[in-house]
Amino acid sequence: MISTELNKALDETQSKEASAEVKIKRESIWQVVHMIPSGKVATYGQVAALAGLPKAARFAGSSLKGLPTATRIPWHRVINAQGRISLPPSSASYQEQHQRLTQEGVLIRNGKVVLKDYQWEP
Numbered sequence: 001m002i003s004t005e006l007n008k009a010l011d012e013t014q015s016k017e018a019s020a021e022v023k024i025k026r027e028s029i030w031q032v033v034h035m036i037p038s039g040k041v042a043t044y045g046q047v048a049a050l051a052g053l054p055k056a057a058r059f060a061g062s063s064l065k066g067l068p069t070a071t072r073i074p075w076h077r078v079i080n081a082q083g084r085i086s087l088p089p090s091s092a093s094y095q096e097q098h099q100r101l102t103q104e105g106v107l108i109r110n111g112k113v114v115l116k117d118y119q120w121e122p
Contacts, residue, residue: 025053029063036077039105040120041113043081050122061086076100077120083113 028051036042042050045057053059064075076097080086085101087094089111098108106118 025051025056025059026063026066028052029060030067030073033064033075033078034073035122036074036120038074038077039118041077041079041083041101041106041115041118042120043115044078044086045081046119047078057081074100077104079113083115084111 029047032047032050033042043057044060045055048054048056048060051060060078064073064078067073067075085094085097085108087097101108101113106113
């Protein structure tokens, strides 16, 4: 009985620690995205690497997906490694990202941003 309670307490503690670690990593992603200047883009992998999380491009994407709707973090400046918006082209979010980037002067031709012209180099 005692070992069951200890295991349960240990599981809860580990879960809280993992949750706190994920929150810290997510916030580091958001901090990097917040630094991307207007008119520039970064890739998910680049954002993850700059946040100290190499090979965590998917985590960067999921961290941005979880942003509140009214966020001031410029999520629209993050695109995939091919220079494309990763959202479905028919989605409202794709249209919003495309519009925001265009308004900032980022040229999108055939659904693609030329990274050598617009990629942020901190």
